Amino acid sequence: TQLLEQSPQFLSIQEGENLTVYCNSSSVFSSLQWYRQEPGEGPVLLVTVVTGGEVKKLKRLTFQFGDARKDSSLHITAAQPGDTGLYLCAGMTGTASKLTFGTGTRLQVTL
Amino acid sequence: DAGVTQSPTHLIKTRGQHVTLRCSPISGHKSVSWYQQVLGQGPQFIFQYYEKEERGRGNFPDRFSARQFPNYSSELNVNALLLGDSALYLCASSLSDRAYSSLHFGNGTRLTVT
Numbered sequence: 001t002q003l004l005e006q007s008p009q010f011l012s013i014q015e016g017e018n019l020t021v022y023c024n025s026s027s028v029f030s031s032l033q034w035y036r037q038e039p040g041e042g043p044v045l046l047v048t049v050v051t052g053g054e055v056k057k058l059k060r061l062t063f064q065f066g067d068a069r070k071d072s073s074l075h076i077t078a079a080q081p082g083d084t085g086l087y088l089c090a091g092m093t094g095t096a097s098k099l100t101f102g103t104g105t106r107l108q109v110t111l
Numbered sequence: 112d113a114g115v116t117q118s119p120t121h122l123i124k125t126r127g128q129h130v131t132l133r134c135s136p137i138s139g140h141k142s143v144s145w146y147q148q149v150l151g152q153g154p155q156f157i158f159q160y161y162e163k164e165e166r167g168r169g170n171f172p173d174r175f176s177a178r179q180f181p182n183y184s185s186e187l188n189v190n191a192l193l194l195g196d197s198a199l200y201l202c203a204s205s206l207s208d209r210a211y212s213s214l215h216f217g218n219g220t221r222l223t224v225t
Contacts, residue, residue, distance in 0.1 A: 002152075040203050042216030043154070046117070088153050098144070098167045099214065101153030 003027075004091055004102035012108045013079055021074045021105045023089035029100075030093055032065055032072045037086040079109045113137070114206050115196055115217035123223045124192050132187040132220045133195040136204030142166075144214070146201040154201055160185055161208040189222075197224045 004025045011021055023032070031050045034041035047056050049065035050087050056063045056071060060074040060083075072089055090099040118134045124130050136143050142161040146154035156169040160179035173192045183204075189196055199219040205212040 041218050042203075044216070045213055048213070083155050090153075094167075098159055098169075099146075099154075101146075101155070104151075104153045 003095070004089055004100055005088075006089060006102040006105045008105060009103065009106075010106050012110070015080055015109055015111050016078050017077060017109075019076050019107070021076075021087055021107075022071070023072045023074075025070050025091060027093075029091035030067050031091075032069070033090045033092065033099070034063055034072070034074055035088040035090060037088060038084075041108050043088055076107075079107075081109050081111060083107060084109050115202055115215050117200075117202050117217040117220050119220060120218070121221045121223075123225060124204045125225055126192055126194060128192050129188065129190050130222060131190060131202050132189075132222070134185045134202030134204075134217060135185070136183050136185070137215055139217070140204035142185055142205045142212070143179055143183065144203045144205075145185070145187045146216075147171075147202055148199040148219070150198070151215075157160075157187070159208065168206050182207065187216055192224045194224050197222060 004023055007022045008099045031048055033048045034046045037043040047063045052069045054065045060077045064073050086104050088104050089102040118133045143156045144159040145157040147157055148154040158177040159167040163179045168188050177187045182220045199221050201216050202218045203214040205214050
């Protein structure tokens with residue numbers, strides 16, 4: 001069974017702080033995705049990383065895929081209240097629709 | 112363009128009952144997947160359908176079944192409901208079942224079993 005462990009589980013920070021969320025597995029994934037989910041809504045795709053060592057930037061968010069394609073990180077610079085939500089990593093093997101989701105990191109950014 | 116739509120949005124059922132959840136994919140998307148998200152956890156894969164055929168099944172009991180219709184909409188059925196079936200059920204659609212085909216999630220059906 002493939003498992004994706006995220007850390008930390010909960011994070012409460014003030015506006016302007018930086019943070020990093022980690023996603024680790026003992027399994028190799030062909031690609032890894034990061035989603036953000038807000039209360040009452042479905043997950044929304046933020047990014048897909050495919051190549052080991054790949055780094056992608058989305059405004060203040062930086063995503064990295066580990067060299068061995070077993071782990072990933074999400075770094076947020078100068079967090080804002082709008083970044084509040086549940087961040088989920090999801091590994092993909094085989095077909096696109098069968099994602100293995102991580103345990104989630106709940107982020108709260110306060111003024 | 113309409114996104115993935117799911118109905119109903121909320122549902123309360125009693126143990127032992129049966130439930131049917133519905134999903135309409137984004138127009139043009141032929142693949143539909145179902146996920147179960149228990150409170151405080153990440154979603155877990157239940158089923159994937161592509162072109163009306165089952166392409167994958169997660170580790171769920173036979174009480175869970177699904178189908179996809181010619182218009183690519185889908186139903187998830189759960190029989191003999193248990194308290195532990197209480198969860199947010201998410202439907203996601205994609206253009207194909209190939210790797211790297213982006214998934215688009217609906218807002219889910221919140222099922223409460225009492």
